[in-house]
Amino acid sequence: QFYTLDGTASEQSLYALLDGSDNSRQADPDLHITPIMLMSCGPYTIGPSDSVRVTIVEAVDGLPLEEVIDIPLSEYPTAQEKLSQGLGMLQETIDNFKTLYENDYHLADLPPPSPDIEIVPLPSSQTITISWEQIDATWQDPNTGENDFSYYSVYRSDRSFIGPYTKIKSKIRPGNSTDRRRYINSETGRWQYKDTKISLGVGYYYAVTAVDKEGNESWITNRNTEAVMASSQPALNTLNVGVFPNPFREKSGFPAREDANSIVWTNLPDTCSIRIYTSAGEHVRTLKHQNANSGEEVWNQLTKARQRTAPGIYFWTVDSKVGTAKGSLIIIK
Structure with a gap:
């Protein structure tokens, strides 16, 4: 405005x-x-x-x-x-x-536009689905009046909104019958790509580009600005509660910059409390988990006083109506 x-x-x-x-x-x-x-x-x-x-x-x-x-x-x-x-x-x-x-904004080579995308995490299958409308069916090059659409490419970043991005699917070809059977959702009529190579607790950014027959490619203007992650469903008990990465190392944890200090508890019931202590028994932080759609809780390594934790050995407990769990955690910096 x-x-x-x-x-x-x-x-x-x-x-x-x-x-x-x-x-x-x-x-x-x-x-x-x-x-x-x-x-x-x-x-x-x-x-x-x-x-x-x-x-x-x-x-x-x-x-x-x-x-x-x-x-x-x-x-x-x-x-x-x-x-x-x-x-x-x-x-x-x-x-x-x-x-x-x-040149009065005239482009000799104009690629098809990047489609609007919808990103849906699927916790049950630990996948993230990207879908978009079939803009290839209606595209016409304004310079020639012809439909010179060739294929879509799918990109992903596990670091930040600005990238860097990696191409995870090179070509989804509207003119290829195999691709149409594999990547068009028969119920919605939309193109759909499932990213199955993901890590729980890691945030991802996606973009889909369009390429014409001359190789002109649109830009990643449709990427999501907030990270999307696939979480597991809440557990019925506390028998398999775990924490990762463990040990935590500054250079070997989450690749996303926003998640660089994240430590994740998994297989949690929908409602529970996670208490974290130092090796000397001092209370560091209590995390309240209340999520009927996720069995994970993320800790940003801040204490209850909003201070960054020091390297060392920590102990944790999980208390819920369906059981308890406990374990240790090592932070290396």
């Missing part, structure tokens, strides 16, 4: 927007965008019926995320040398937009 301060607006009202005391124009935090941005243009002197066209470019580019996301500390000095390369890629993106603008 846009908000224009007209000539009657006071300096105080503008400052209230700047310092945040007036948040009426800020975006919803769930939108994952800048809460508020103020921009000014001009001043211009224009005559009656004249106009000024202002074009704003937001360019994002740089080094491939997979190349820089896990650079060891020892390589930081030499990694700085790559910044000029990233700056060059950013400038190239700006130059490409300038060419597009001068």
